[in-house]
Amino acid sequence: MAALGPRQPVAGQPAPGTPYGRIAILGGSIAGLATALALARSGRPVEVIERDPPPAHPAADPFLAWPRRGVPQFRLPHGFSARARNLLAERAPDVLDRLRANGVGEINLFKHFIPPELWQPTDDAFTNIWARRPVLELALRMTAEAEPGIVFHCPAVATGLRFAPTPDGPPRVTGIELADGRFVEADLVLDCAGQRTPVPRWLAARGIDVPTDVQDCETVYYSRYYRFRPGCELPRMSVATLRGEFPLGSWIGFAGDDDTYAFALECHPGTPGVRELRHVARWEAAARAIPALAPWIDPGAGTPLDDVQVMAGNRNLRRHYLRDGRPAVVGLLPVGDALCSTNPAYGWGSAMALTYAFAAADAVVAHAPDLLALARAYDATSAAEADAVYREAAAMDRARSYRLTGRPVPEHDRAEMDRQDLIMAAMAGGVLHDVELGRAFNRRVNLVGPAAVVLGGDDLLDQARRAQAEATGPAANSPGATGPAANGSAANGPTANGAATNGPAGNGGRDEIAVEVGAEPAVAAGRDSARAG
Incomplete structure (x- = not known):
């Protein structure tokens, strides 16, 4: 098992035979642990610096026994999305095995709520992990501790970065300073310290500007x-x-x-x-x-x-470390919420943390030790994803704020709010009844596919418009018409006694889903509605 205690003395030069030099990871939560696993398994030894103590009793319930003061969302509800589960299945299946061994379940609500004859092979991609955040993080942590090539400094508080000039380019990060006076030398630092990471502040003190988009979640x-x-x-x-x-x-x-x-x-x-x-x-x-x-x-x-x-204090945030092909600094990559964070209500934080973690590791494998090429390659794979989730979360938050506060929608935001209204209308009604609309909805909430595509809304909006057209067509207005095709809503769907209607229904030959739990209409979709990160 990798060391949990103080850092072992290591020479400043890369160890003989290693494909790349020293790599340090700031932050040992989901993003940091996944990055460490991916790099170590590619033959790149890493050091993880984490300010919170390790789990003292790994066999105990981590929700109760593991203090994680550095992760404010640690004990808030999570429901890890299908993208998170799919990435772990592809890149770290032993983490899923560890979760399963501890009794953590996986569920595909979409398949649960439609009859088997309507299933498609691609529906398996909607499977979710049902676990509390501490349980998933402990599985990642224990897997990382058992991985050769990963060393933990824990607890250890980072206080700054060191830099070296480059001949004709941006400054280069050379390592991390610790509060106890030690210095962790590194050829590459990955900032996995979350939305409130101190790294931008340290960079600003050196005159290095990182442009940042910010919108308060008002939640x-x-x-x-x-x-x-x-x-x-x-x-x-x-x-x-x-x-x-x-x-x-x-x-x-x-x-x-x-x-x-x-x-x-x-x-x-x-x-x-x-x-x-x-x-x-x-x-x-x-x-x-x-x-x-x-x-x-x-x-x-x-x-x-x-x-x-x-x-509280939730913000949608997107940091831009690279503009016009030029990084603000080299030898440093932001991963997870340090790059982009969104309203935790939408549940994309953990999935995106894994997305960025594996993208960063892949860029290191492909381009190190060329730090400029490495920064550009990572941006090429992560920027579109980060931009998409930030843009969509910010738009959904504005839509909710206009509704709750009664503020008028400004003209410049009108088209986007119309788009959000159509998406919300589809989510509120059609996804309960229409299989194809339900699939489009699941791709969106579970980030199954490129974020720019599934959040761009064309798939969901096309299905919503089709459902609306069917709902207002001649058949919908005929005497005795019932179901979602009659009015485009869930009003004639599930009943208050818990009955559920599955299978083909009177909606122009489309397959219909109806779900009811108690007295509350239930969306037939898994979701990572976490208090994420």
């Missing part, structure tokens, strides 16, 4: 985890399909591992009285007032695992 989350009590008769899978609105905002349910589940209340920070939800009694009172949620937080159903977890 604060209040959540609690529970564990099912023995004998609880609530349908456990259903919790992942529950969502709705309440007077202070919206709410959503999450399935976890080891009989756990969670609910998050999502609110605008300017809503009067919303800060009171940080108190357990106020949170529970608000939850009990929601009919579809109340049975799940009843003491007979589940036992709380923690107090109310709060996450």
Whole structure:
């Protein structure tokens, strides 16, 4: 097992026989651990610098036993998306094996809610991991600890970078300074320290500017985890399909591992009285007032695992380290939320962290030690993905803000808000009933495919327009017409008694999906609605 304690003395030059020199990773969370695994398995030894202590008792429940003060979303609900699961299956299948050995389940809600005769082979790509964030991160951590070539400095606090000039180019990073006076020399540093990484501040102190796009999410989350009590008769899978609105905002349910589940209340920070939800009694009172949620937080159903977890100050952020083919600095790559972070409500953080991690490792393998080519190659594979998720998250947040605050939509944003309205209309109604629309929706929420394509909306919008056309056609207006084709909504779909209609339906020959859980219409889709990162 790789060392967990203090750094072992290593000479400043690359070890004989290694294909590239020293690589240091700042941050040992999902992005840092995945990057470390990918690099070590390509024959590149790495050192991971992590400020939080290692798990003292790996066999214990990490949600309760592993302090991770450096990860503010560590104990907030997560539901890891299909892209996250698919990337692990391709690049680190032993992490999935470790999760499965610990009882973590995988579920494909899309296939669960449609009859087998409508399945297609590509539907397997919608399979999700159902786990709490600490459990997934522990599986990555234990896999990394067992991997030859990975050394941890943990706990260790980084205080700055060192630089060296280059003849006719940007400055080069040469390593990381630690608070205890040590220096981790590196030919390449990967910044995996999250959205609040200190690296841009350190660069600014050297006069190095990193242009950054920022848009406030205008959202604060209040959540609690529970564990099912023995004998609880609530349908456990259903919790992942529950969502709705309440007077202070919206709410959503999450399935976890080891009989756990969670609910998050999502609110605008300017809503009067919303800060009171940080108190357990106020949170529970608000939850009990929601009919579809109340049975799940009843003491007979589940036992709380923690107090109310709060996450505020959420921002959509995109940093641009390379402009017009010229990097601001070489020997440094931003990975995960250090490159781009989005509203955790959309659940793309963990999937994108893995996306950037493996892209960075591939660029190192292909281009090191040419640091300029390395920076350009990484940007070529990551920029379009980062731009797409940032742009879409920011647009969805603006749409929600206009709705909640009553602010008028400015003319320059009108076309985008019309596009968002059509997507929301499809999500609110058609995806419950129409198989092809459901597939398009699943590709979007699960990031199954290039982000610029699945978030660009053409697939989903084309299906939504087709559903609208069918809904307003002559057949839809004929006497006795029912179902989504009659009105383009879910109004004539699932009933309040939990009945579900599957299979072909009266919608012009299209296949129809209808799902109901309790009294709340349930979206037939997996989602990584995490408090992500």
